[in-house]
Amino acid sequence: MAMPGLETVPARTPQAEHLYAKVRHAIPAVEWPVHAQDIDAIMTLKRTRNAVVLAHNYQTPEIFHCVSDFVGDSLALAREAMTADADVIVLAGVHFMAETAKLLNPEKTVLIPDLGAGCSLAESIRPEDVRLLRQTYPGIPIVTYVNTSAAVKALSDICCTSGNAKAVIESLGVERVIMLPDEFLARNVAAETNVKVIAWSGHCEVHERFSAGEVRQLREDYPGVIVLAHPECPPEVVAEADFSGSTAAMSSYVNKNRPARVVLLTECSMSDNVAIHYPDLEFIRPCNLCPHMKKISLRNIRRALETMQHEVHIDPAIAVPARRAVERMLDVR
Incomplete structure (x- = not known):
């Protein structure tokens, strides 16, 4: 019998059951039953609301791999937002990303699961x-x-x-x-x-904390490691790295080159999400957490779909020129 005030969480749920094999290297088995309950509810709510979930590369694996319809960096999400065949877009990322989705889809409902998911930049x-x-x-x-x-x-x-x-x-x-x-x-x-x-x-606040000395120490501690740095890192860090690029570019580098030992100098969940696809590679993780991205969870994605909160609204006087600036970007190939 469950203790008063506590809900008995099923160990298996019909829609989420098959997903654990995909994320088992990143999520401990003891945590999965709680995740599975929310995943199952989100899957049902997406169908009911005709909704899609767009997730940035910095989201945790249970979001990125289990409930997202589209994943990627800021550019990929901006493009996907334009083609999403849905009435509702849930942006599993930070507030400026949800605003961008709304700019490109003014007729759709765009939800951000936590209004506190901001950005130091x-x-x-x-x-x-x-x-x-x-x-x-x-x-x-x-x-x-x-x-x-x-x-x-x-x-x-x-x-x-x-x-x-x-x-x-x-x-x-x-x-x-x-x-x-x-x-x-x-x-x-x-x-x-x-x-x-x-x-x-x-x-x-994530990337500015990496240092050139840290890169040199990584090379000493992990011989042969390939260092990939996000271009928001200080120039001296980028100079010490083997490659610098966006999160999408880093993922492509790993896919193309398959370095036996690699480190991604960016937000922690990026390594977790890429590593799931390459269990044979060794990912070194001297990463930094983004406190804003981590405000998004399965639980508040589920709550957003249940309550249709928090909806993103943009003043039309701002939306028109802002949309023009984003669309000009998307026209550059």
Whole structure:
């Protein structure tokens, strides 16, 4: 008999049962019954609501591999949001991603499971900062990373992601651009192009903590390790790495090259999710957690679908120019 106030959790649920084999290397067996109950409910609710779940690469394996309909980096999710055949989009990521999904799907209901899922980069720049930059650098195009609010995007010329920043900058055909808000991404992109890049001083609280000394120590501790670094890492970290690229690019690198021993200098769950596909490779994990991404859980995805909260709304006066900046980005190939 269950103790008063505690619900008896079934060890097996019909829809989730087959999924455990996929994630068993990342999720302890003792945790699975609780996950399975929420997964089962989410699967049913998705059908009832005609909903899809879009999950960023930094989501935990039980979300990424078990309830998501589309997964990827910011650019992939932006593209998938446009083609999602659903009435409801649940964004398993942070708030700016949900805003981007809403910008591209104004007629659909977009839900963010936790309003507290923010982003240190998005919080590092405000609309008034962009207006001041316009005054300081008249006529210089502003390229804005998607890790920003819709209000900041609305004041920008074009958006970019870490995966297409260089292509976006060079597509403008100008000598100088302003790039917001990640200083390290801007400096890393500037090293790869002849376009002069004026950077803002924002940083990602996950990637700024990696250091060049840490990379050198990894090579000493794990001989032969291949180091992949996200371009939001400091330039000196990128310089020490074997490869730098977006989360999608890092995943592709592992798939193509199959390094026997590899480390991904990015958010922790990225390694967990990639490693599931390559059980024969050794993933070293000196990762950093994103506290904002980790606010998303199976439980609040389920609650979002049950209650249809929290719905994302964007002022039309902001949505129109912000959508234009995102669509310009998506047109760059």
